[in-house]
Amino acid sequence: MQHIDCRKQHWIKTDLPAFIMGIVNATPDSFYEPSRSAERVQNMERALKLEAEGADIIDIGGESTRPGAAYVNTDEELERVIPLIEAIRQRSAVPISVDTRKAAVMQAAFKAGAEMCNDISALSDDPALGMLIAAEEGSVVLMHKQGVPQSMQNAPQYKDCVAEVCSYLAERAAYAVRCGIAPHRIILDYGIGFGKTVEDNYRLIAAGRSFTALGYPLLAGLSRKSFIGAVSGAPPEGRLAGSIAAALYAVQNGAAIIRVHDVAETREMLLVLKELQKYGTN
Numbered sequence: 001m002q003h004i005d006c007r008k009q010h011w012i013k014t015d016l017p018a019f020i021m022g023i024v025n026a027t028p029d030s031f032y033e034p035s036r037s038a039e040r041v042q043n044m045e046r047a048l049k050l051e052a053e054g055a056d057i058i059d060i061g062g063e064s065t066r067p068g069a070a071y072v073n074t075d076e077e078l079e080r081v082i083p084l085i086e087a088i089r090q091r092s093a094v095p096i097s098v099d100t101r102k103a104a105v106m107q108a109a110f111k112a113g114a115e116m117c118n119d120i121s122a123l124s125d126d127p128a129l130g131m132l133i134a135a136e137e138g139s140v141v142l143m144h145k146q147g148v149p150q151s152m153q154n155a156p157q158y159k160d161c162v163a164e165v166c167s168y169l170a171e172r173a174a175y176a177v178r179c180g181i182a183p184h185r186i187i188l189d190y191g192i193g194f195g196k197t198v199e200d201n202y203r204l205i206a207a208g209r210s211f212t213a214l215g216y217p218l219l220a221g222l223s224r225k226s227f228i229g230a231v232s233g234a235p236p237e238g239r240l241a242g243s244i245a246a247a248l249y250a251v252q253n254g255a256a257i258i259r260v261h262d263v264a265e266t267r268e269m270l271l272v273l274k275e276l277q278k279y280g281t282n
Helices: 040-053 074-089 103-112 129-136 161-179 198-206 208-212 226-232 240-252 263-277
Strands: 002-005 011-014 019-025 057-061 096-099 116-119 139-143 186-189 218-221 255-260
Touching: 002 255, 019 040, 019 263, 040 057, 040 074, 040 263, 057 074, 057 116, 074 096, 074 103, 096 103, 103 129, 116 129, 129 139, 129 161, 139 161, 139 218, 161 186, 161 198, 161 208, 198 208, 198 226, 198 240, 208 218, 218 240, 226 240, 240 255, 240 263, 255 263
Parallel strands: 019 057, 019 255, 057 096, 096 116, 116 139, 139 186, 186 218, 218 255
Antiparallel strands: 002 011
16 A cells, blocks of 8 residues: 655555556647647546546646747746636545646645645746745655756757766755655656656666665656657557556556556556566566
8 A cells, every 4th residue: 555645644545556647738738639728627527537537646737848848927827727726626635736836836726725746847946836835735746857848858968867867856855855845745756758868768767766765756757758659659649558568667666656648547557567466576
């Protein structure tokens, strides 16, 4: 049984090998079209559908951070995200994560009923965000990226990708603790696709135990990303099988949360993996 403290001792648990985080993009430009919409009702219905399919957490984003994406200002992000959280909260108590790097957005999101901040900048873009999360007793996902979304995939370079990403996340986790965030509310994310080559992404997933050795749960955001298409040749719409394969391997290598577009299929994979593990498959 795995446990995560989302906010103020709001513990969630699962008896599957990993938690499932379902993606809802309140954006017009996220890379996978079925996950995105500018319509609040459609986004709310998607969130409730993902919960019904078995999502443990719903991750709402109001700013696309795909390669080449433009920055979204605070007012626009607030308009996309906060009414959606409020609408979901009228129908569901599912834990809500907000994919944002702005303290003003997260402050309003906490007030509306969110529990977790999923920050691609690992608390480095907005100096006020870490203190806010600590004061609200919320959870945080600290992700590694190299560069900024607009240009991060132009020419990513590392001497040792795994070692450098590990070192960065260890430092950002220490910073989060200094902000006052309880260690059991910190989650790490190696940032697949965020300033990495195809080979870098595969190396990071295979090295998952190097990240869990830091002492924090590991989140893997792999779903339908381009590193899968680089091998299969498929566009985002055709990458479900590859996403399931990557998620399975990530979980076997330590990932405790899988961030996905396809909740039902991921849950089926985890159910089968759980059964296999009873017979000694690790």
